[in-house]
Amino acid sequence: MTTNARPVKARRLRPTARAWGLMAAGVVLIALAEIFGVAELRFFGLVLILLPLLTLLLRVLARPKLEIERAVYPTTVAAGDRIRVVAEVRNKSIYGLEASSYIDRVTGTDRQQVAGVLPAVASRLHRREGRRRRRIAYGLTRMRRGISQIGPLFLENIDGLGLTRRVIQVGDPVEIEVWPHVHNVDRLDIPALRTGSEAEIALGRAGDADDVVTREYRRSDALRRVHWRATARAGELRVRQEEHHAEVVALVVFDTAPTNRKGIDPAFELGVSVIASVLTRLHEIGYDTELLETHTEIDDSENANAGRESALNLRTSAGESLGRVMRHLMLVQPASSEDADDLEELHMRAASMGRGPMVLVTRTDRPISESLIDFAGYGDPAIAILCGPAIETDSSATRFVGAGWEVVRMNSSARDPWATPRRFGVAE
Structure with missing residues (x-):
């Protein structure tokens, strides 16, 4: 699948250039068979024409049924942060899926898409769980503030003979909120x-140091916020709550x-x-x-x-x-x-x-x-x-x-x- 600036979109199953070439060659062989009266050429011409057509028919009937589940880490993202995306593709069909190239669309970062190769996914009847699902994982850096989208995933699926091609959209985009980065x-x-x-x-x-509202010390509190007079009176660490600022x-x-x-x-x-x-x-x-x-x-x-x-x-x-x-x-x-x-x-x-x-x-x-x-x-x-x-x-x-x-x-x-x-x- 090309990874240039052209937008990727799902495409129906269709013959490839190789398939059209084979069918054209088959027509030429049949024509030559009629001219020279050679029956073998007619047979080979019919084979070259029927092979892409039969492959196309089988591929129409044997369509895989795929679903995807995504996870993003961390779940709370701030501008400039790095996130890791893990997507698991599962096959719910009785037909397997050949190894396919993929493109995962992304927004809100320097990259517009992530590309790679997805290994073959076995049918749901396969006895090994690991062969019925495949995982895609990648990282995105310098996330931009706003609502970012990850997905959908597009798979370019070509049969083993290279005679048919389709682009499958798997799943829908997932939105991620990227909040402003909070600094010290x-x-x-x-x-x-x-x-x-x-x-x-x-x-x-309002009030003096003895009027400060305090609460019990928590592990995340800085020691400089400890109110020592209140600690001495209570016999346990107390920190300033500073509720008087709310006025x-x-x-x-x-x-x-x-x-x-x-x-x-x-x-x-x-x-x-x-x-x-x-x-x-x-x-x-x-x-x-x-x-x-x-x-x-x-x-x-x-x-x-x-x-x-x-x-x-x-x-x-x-x-x-x-x-x-x-x-x-x-x-x-x-x-x-x-x-x-x-x-x-x-x-x-x-x-x-x-x-x-x-x-x-x-x-x-x-x-x-x-x-x-x-x-x-x-x-x-x-x-x-x-x-x-x-x-x-x-x-x-x-x-x-x-x-x-x-x-x-x-x-x-x-x-x-x-x-x-x-x-x-x-x-x-």
Whole structure:
């Protein structure tokens, strides 16, 4: 089976070029037999014509019945991760299947398809279980954010004589959700996003150290979160639960303005990862969080108002799962036009809430409006994370610092953008 860019699709059983050649040769032999009166030539000509036709008839009747079962490891996938796909092909027919070349379609990665050779699959009457099923296994690297598809599987089945050919589709595509990659935001060196005692200083709004809500120690808890006074009183390890943060809503604003790049925009993809990571950290240290986007596009005109409100208000309480927001971030894309600008509505939304931490994630490959920079007045602290390629003079960072933002600059063109964040003018 060819593995070029042409799309693969199922094809009915049909003669191959070899079969047509044999039948043409048979016609020529019969014609020569009539001209020269040689009966043997007529016999051989009939054999050459009937052999492909009989093979085609037998293959129509002896069609294998195949089914496939897939497994993907790991089951939860983040952007950039590697997955392993294992597919088992079973034959439910009384007729066996010859060795066949295969193509398995894939999306969401650098590869468009995986090709190989599937060994012969015996009929369901074969006494050995291992001969009635065959396994295909392969790995996919650097999975892209979004919904990826694996399959269907296509088998190019040719008989032993090479006279007939068909392409069989086995199974349907399997969808896999690839969520944004969540990183450790400690690498950004932002005190307000740290855990443990540093978070108590930076984020505590009410009560003193003795008022902190604690719970029993779990194996996954970091030792720096141990509350030693509560441990001494209880006689067992206790850690900070920090539920008092839930009284303050942390605003996270994502600039989803249109991009100038065709295809995948590294700066935008980095921004999605940053948003997911920041939301996860704020959630871990006990904040209610709300995700706001600067541009929203609603397709359903009948429910435009409800859809717009839902897109503008992605609120998650400290006790809820972030699953709904992560699924939203899995699919979010830059707006198609500036017409979907919602900055005025976002200002009204931010002004109606208390002054809690605010994190703004934007890109430096486009003009940044003063209206976006003015969000600093709603945050305490206000943190701007700028994603884009490295440049010598960063005027965007200077403008944000001048407006009172704590600024982190991340190089989206670096091999590991999280390795070298740059800090600018921390507000006092």
